[in-house]
Amino acid sequence: MRPLYREAQGKLSWEGGNAGLWYDKFCNEWCKDPQKHGLEAWSLEAFTIVRGKDRKTINPKQDWIKTVTEKPCGDRELLRAAEMRLARLVEGKGGEVLHYRLESDFVTGLGRQHPVENGFTWHHTLGTPYLPGSSIKGAVRAWAMQWAEGVERAQIKRIFGSEGKNDRAFHAGSVVFLDALPTAPVSLKADIMTPHYVPYYQGDEPPADWHSPNPIPFLVVKAGASFVFGILPRKPEYAEDCRTVKGWLAEALEWIGAGAKTAVGYGRFAEDVEARERFERAREKEQAEKQKREEEERQRREVEEQTRDKSGLYAELFRASVEGRWREQREAFSQQGVIEGWMDRLESEPERDAIELFNEFMQQHYGDVLKNPDATKGKKGKPKHKPRQRELAKRWLRIRKEHGDG
Amino acid sequence: MRAKIVGMLAETFVHPGTGQTTGAIDLPVAREAATDYPFIAGSSLKGALLDDYRQQDDEGAKRIFGEQDNAGDLLVSDARLLLLPVRSLTSAFKWVTCPHLLERLERDLKRSGKADAGFNIPAVERKRALAGGSGRLFLEERSFEVTGDVPEDVVEAVGSLIPHKNVRERLGERLTILHDDDFAWFARYGLPVQARNVLDTNKKSENLWYEETLPPDTLMYSVLAQRNGKNGTLDDVKEKIGDYLQVGGNETVGQGWFSLGWRD
Numbered sequence: 170m171r172p173l174y175r176e177a178q179g180k181l182s183w184e185g186g187n188a189g190l191w192y193d194k195f196c197n198e199w200c201k202d203p204q205k206h207g208l209e210a211w212s213l214e215a216f217t218i219v220r221g222k223d224r225k226t227i228n229p230k231q232d233w234i235k236t237v238t239e240k241p242c243g244d245r246e247l248l249r250a251a252e253m254r255l256a257r258l259v260e261g262k263g264g265e266v267l268h269y270r271l272e273s274d275f276v277t278g279l280g281r282q283h284p285v286e287n288g289f290t291w292h293h294t295l296g297t298p299y300l301p302g303s304s305i306k307g308a309v310r311a312w313a314m315q316w317a318e319g320v321e322r323a324q325i326k327r328i329f330g331s332e333g334k335n336d337r338a339f340h341a342g343s344v345v346f347l348d349a350l351p352t353a354p355v356s357l358k359a360d361i362m363t364p365h366y367v368p369y370y371q372g373d374e375p376p377a378d379w380h381s382p383n384p385i386p387f388l389v390v391k392a393g394a395s396f397v398f399g400i401l402p403r404k405p406e407y408a409e410d411c412r413t414v415k416g417w418l419a420e421a422l423e424w425i426g427a428g429a430k431t432a433v434g435y436g437r438f439a440e441d442v443e444a445r446e447r448f449e450r451a452r453e454k455e456q457a458e459k460q461k462r463e464e465e466e467r468q469r470r471e472v473e474e475q476t477r478d479k480s481g482l483y484a485e486l487f488r489a490s491v492e493g494r495w496r497e498q499r500e501a502f503s504q505q506g507v508i509e510g511w512m513d514r515l516e517s518e519p520e521r522d523a524i525e526l527f528n529e530f531m532q533q534h535y536g537d538v539l540k541n542p543d544a545t546k547g548k549k550g551k552p553k554h555k556p557r558q559r560e561l562a563k564r565w566l567r568i569r570k571e572h573g574d575g
Numbered sequence: 576m577r578a579k580i581v582g583m584l585a586e587t588f589v590h591p592g593t594g595q596t597t598g599a600i601d602l603p604v605a606r607e608a609a610t611d612y613p614f615i616a617g618s619s620l621k622g623a624l625l626d627d628y629r630q631q632d633d634e635g636a637k638r639i640f641g642e643q644d645n646a647g648d649l650l651v652s653d654a655r656l657l658l659l660p661v662r663s664l665t666s667a668f669k670w671v672t673c674p675h676l677l678e679r680l681e682r683d684l685k686r687s688g689k690a691d692a693g694f695n696i697p698a699v700e701r702k703r704a705l706a707g708g709s710g711r712l713f714l715e716e717r718s719f720e721v722t723g724d725v726p727e728d729v730v731e732a733v734g735s736l737i738p739h740k741n742v743r744e745r746l747g748e749r750l751t752i753l754h755d756d757d758f759a760w761f762a763r764y765g766l767p768v769q770a771r772n773v774l775d776t777n778k779k780s781e782n783l784w785y786e787e788t789l790p791p792d793t794l795m796y797s798v799l800a801q802r803n804g805k806n807g808t809l810d811d812v813k814e815k816i817g818d819y820l821q822v823g824g825n826e827t828v829g830q831g832w833f834s835l836g837w838r839d
Binding site: 190295342348399 | 587664667716740745770774790792819829834
């Protein structure tokens with residue numbers, strides 16, 4: 170990592186942008202006094218001079234962490250889209266889409282290099298924290314091997330694969346663990362760990378009460394964040410293994426947790442019923458839209474098929490009839506203006522095939538009127554048909570006579 | 576010879592590895608020798624297609640993909656990079672490409688029988704960008720001056736390789752064209768690097784290594800063709816493979832999934 174160019178200093182923010190990029194690369198607070206401490210002393214430890222001695226200022230590391238904790242991080246629409254795409258892939262391959270919510274704070278990627286000492290795992294394109302598939306697989310494997318009941322060794326090996334390439338029957342596991350992604354913008358916060366016996370942990374000395382506590386701030390995901398998980402069988406015949414893993418995953422997330430510092434309670438998940446329901450509704454909506462699109466596509470094809478080698482007007486008329494469902498619904502065809510409009514068109518451009526097609530609809534819905542527009546009923550000789558019907562029928566008979574086959 | 580161009584949109588991280596170390600990253604992605612752009616070798620892609628196809632039709636696989644002593648009917652090109660998602664301070668990421676990649680796309684479209692590729696290659700200077708919006712654009716730790724919009728016909732041509740409708744709709748606002756040299760920098764240094772770790776039963780690290788990947792939403796494409804004028808091979812492959820394909824390493828930790836946009 171390198172300090173940032175001058176152009177950017179103090180003028181930038183990650184508003185609407187990628188918080189991970191900001192957090193990892195735009196740290197412009199390195200070493201406030203390069204002349205005193207040298208350019209190589211890149212760290213977030215700012216110094217002030219108090220009574221002739223160097224003193225660390227309050228807490229620049231924590232200040233840096235707080236630049237990403239002020240507001241939720243992630244683009245809502247992008248996250249929703251990612252969730253639906255993950256679901257489509259998983260379900261297309263016969264796997265399981267699962268929703269879990271953080272019951273405690275969560276942290277991962279502490280081992281990565283960063284000026285605040287502890288890094289963080291950011292998703293490259295979403296700009297949010299996430300849980301890599303490899304972490305999930307590791308946690309579930311640990312659960313299955315150490316805690317789960319009634320598990321056979323052969324089963325573990327089949328599901329998770331061989332331990333190393335030196336294994337003579339080396340093979341890949343039967344279940345695929347996808348990255349777990351947040352389903353909504355995520356809240357982050359600064360947390361602090363305070364090792365009390367630093368020289369002891371470094372292996373230099375036995376623990377002693379004259380060692381100074383050393384507070385180290387680090388970034389965590391707040392409890393309450395919701396994530397979508399996906400597991401799928403690597404081949405269709407492993408569907409049963411996938412179901413087994415589904416159970417282990419739930420137990421592992423609840424009992425041993427995922428990410429870092431799980432031994433002190435971080436990274437516990439519980440099923441997220443609310444998110445599940447929201448997801449089901451979104452999926453139903455998506456499927457309805459997909460069906461609608463497919464229906465439109467089918468109509469378009471039908472129109473194309475039916476209007477090949479026909480006149481332009483015929484094609485237009487045919488499309489209008491499919492979209493308006495004229496064949497199925499009399500009301501749609503009889504709407505005020507529809508018939509009149511088309512008769513005007515047919516009169517000005519009397520294409521033979523279009524007239525024949527239009528005649529089919531007239532026959533279907535107005536056949537009775539066409540036979541005798543002026544028919545009467547009852548003793549008083551009341552007209553049998555309404556004025557508009559009569560008018561339309563007469564006009565159509567005339568058009569057909571002038572331009573049609575007759 | 577009939578050919579199809581297949582758009583490949585990464586749904587997850589993808590690791591088309593080389594299995595060997597060349598620098599600070601333990602496991603880099605495969606790159607073209609001349610340009611250093613990440614790519615997927617035709618042989619890898621063919622292997623992935625075969626693996627998927629064979630699960631549905633073992634006999635057909637022999638004919639289409641060939642055997643030890645006879646060539647198959649299907650020709651598979653390298654998967655080439657077209658859009659690289661690069662992190663930005665104005666939106667989570669921008670889809671970045673350059674005139675050189677667009678020119679290759681145009682040539683490959685022609686090669687696969689689309690004579691009217693239908694777009695002009697835009698020109699852009701160094702340190703400038705064609706993108707939506709105006710002012711300065713921050714990509715990773717570099718900044719660019721936005722000097723104009725991405726031409727509509729380019730958005731159209733690139734979008735035709737993207738399988739999802741709602742992703743296509745996002746294309747216009749995210750597409751960014753940089754000078755070839757600027758793009759090369761991102762192709763070289765702008766990919767995500769993941770730290771992987773093996774823990775022992777006490778959760779102590781036994782082994783830590785760094786892996787480079789292509790990020791989700793990377794757009795690549797490949798040209799598939801049928802040999803000896805054998806009709807139906809491509810349609811058959813399209814039908815059997817379907818919408819998704821897994822390519823490259825780390826399959827069981829969820830990497831390597833592409834959704835496919837079969838363009839006729």
